[in-house]
Amino acid sequence: xxxxxxxxxxxxxxxxxxxxxxxxxxxxxxxxxxxxxxxxxxxxxxxxxxxxxxxxxxxxxxxxxxxxxxxxxxxxxxxxxxxxxxxxxxxxxxxxxxxxxxxxxxxxxxxxxxxxxxxxxxxxxxxxxxxxxxxxxxxxxxxxxxxxxxxxxxxxxxxxxxxxxxxxxxxxxxxxxxxxxxxxxxxxx
Numbered sequence: 406x407x408x409x410x411x412x413x414x415x416x417x418x419x420x421x422x423x424x425x426x427x428x429x430x431x432x433x434x435x436x437x438x439x440x441x442x443x444x445x446x447x448x449x450x451x452x453x454x455x456x457x458x459x460x461x462x463x464x465x466x467x468x469x470x471x472x473x474x475x476x477x478x479x480x481x482x483x484x485x486x487x488x489x490x491x492x493x494x495x496x497x498x499x500x501x502x503x504x505x506x507x508x509x510x511x512x513x514x515x516x517x518x519x520x521x522x523x524x525x526x527x528x529x530x531x532x533x534x535x536x537x538x539x540x541x542x543x544x545x546x547x548x549x550x551x552x553x554x555x556x557x558x559x560x561x562x563x564x565x566x567x568x569x570x571x572x573x574x575x576x577x578x579x580x581x582x583x584x585x586x587x588x589x590x591x592x593x594x
Contacts, residue, residue: 408456410575411587413469413516414448417536418565421483422447425500428486428557429538432498436550439498439539446584449481449502449536451513451570454525461523466572466588468519472512473570477593479508483536483562486554494544498554500562502534509534509567568592 417425426444433441457465482503488495504510513532521527546554572588 407459409459409462409587410577411454411457411462411465412573412575413451413454413465414571414573415451415481415567416569416571417447417449418563420563421536421565424483424562425536425538428500428553432539432550432553435553436547438543438545438547439541439550441539442537443581446582447536447538448571448573448584449534451532452516452520452525452528454520462572462587464523465520466590468523469516469570469572469588469590472515472519473590473592475515476508476512478566478568479504479506479592480564481509481534481567482564485559486538486557487535488541488546488554489535492546492551492554495541495546496544497535497537498539498541498546499535499537502536504534512570 422444425447429441429444432439454465482505483500484503485501487499487501489497489499510532517527568591570590570592571586574585574587575582576585
């Protein structure tokens with residue numbers, strides 16, 4: 406058995422990742438204390454699984470497939486910027502994701518429930534859709550970067566139709582994580 410660091414995610418439309426990449430470039434020039442997400446790695450995480458035995462991958466894909474089968478493609482809208490827990494003590498910097506139909510939150514809830522049956526620990530917090538763009542190493546952000554984030558608090562980054570979910574393997578090396586898609590599951594019938 407081999408362990409594979411894995412997560413479940415939605416790929417982004419090119420227009421969304423392009424807008425996020427532009428913002429990351431602007432912010433990275435203003436604050437070197439933030440670990441910015443490489444633009445090739447941008448995605449909307451549904452669930453981080455951690456280290457998974459390669460023998461479990463098939464069962465995980467079955468769960469994702471069973472859940473995705475129940476959902477038709479749905480829209481997502483990316484609007485505004487923010488930080489968790491807040492901009493005064495930022496740990497995660499993000500672009501907001503709006504789920505107007507509620508399908509995304511319901512889909513994640515069902516994935517959580519079914520994966521718990523396989524022994525995966527459920528998330529203790531409610532799922533809040535967001536696109537992570539950076540992580541603060543010291544829970545601080547420069548005044549200049551903070552101003553740019555606040556200037557983008559209402560910015561519309563675009564909309565996309567969600568029609569697939571991916572199971573992704575993450576390999577850590579000196580240059581940061583490299584992602585490989587292990588499976589792509591389509592929504593609906």
